[in-house]
Amino acid sequence: MRQRDRSALRTGLIATLGAAIVAAAAIGAARAASAAAGHALALQYCVKCHGVDGKGDGPAVAAEHLSPPPGDWTDKEDMAEHPDVFLRNIIEQGGQAMDKSAQMPAFGKKLTPAQVNDLIAYIRTFSR
Ligand code: HEC
Numbered sequence: 001m002r003q004r005d006r007s008a009l010r011t012g013l014i015a016t017l018g019a020a021i022v023a024a025a026a027i028g029a030a031r032a033a034s035a036a037a038g039h040a041l042a043l044q045y046c047v048k049c050h051g052v053d054g055k056g057d058g059p060a061v062a063a064e065h066l067s068p069p070p071g072d073w074t075d076k077e078d079m080a081e082h083p084d085v086f087l088r089n090i091i092e093q094g095g096q097a098m099d100k101s102a103q104m105p106a107f108g109k110k111l112t113p114a115q116v117n118d119l120i121a122y123i124r125t126f127s128r
Contacts, residue, residue, distance in 0.1 A: 031114070038122025042117055045107065054126040066103050073126040080127070087120045 042050070049066060051058040054073035061069045069097060090098045094106030111119070 033114075033117035035118070035121040035123035035125050037115070038118035038120070041111070041119055042122055045110070046119070050105075051109055054123070064103065066101070070104070073123050076127045079124070083119055087123060088116055091116050091119060 018060075030123060043052075047058050048060040049058045050056055050070045050073065051061075056070035056072050058070075060066065088100070090100060090104060091111070092106065092108035094102070095104030096102040097106070107116070
């Protein structure tokens, strides 16, 4: 192999390796959803309606006359009918946008997509 070919090959290898490292870093940045982080968010934003036990029996159900009340996150059959995309949409866009109760607020402006992932991971812990 001629000297010029060899150095071109080396440059190519270094570029490929560099791209692989950048790609690996990008994957690492999209961290896994954390149910523990979701729990903390739920305590702040959700339990007054959904209840600390996820049964949809928080204090606001009576106080704010929620009708229908929130669903029961511990009901495995019900929750199996809700794909993650539904949970994401109703959390971000609110009940009304999903043809559900307008009493379910929209959190898309308050929460980041990663925080919504954390909440979904937390909600799923009730029906595992
Ligand atoms: C002011 C009361 C209220 C708050 C606060 C609230 N929700 Fe809801 N949510 C509701 C109601 C009522 C429904 C039922 C809507 C329906 O079935 O028509 C609902 C429905 C949902 C559903 C669909 C499944 C189910 O339980 O019926 C999800 C998922 C959900 N809420 C997530 C959240 C999350 C996550 C938070 C906090 C970030 C939150 N909600 C905060 C009232 C609330």
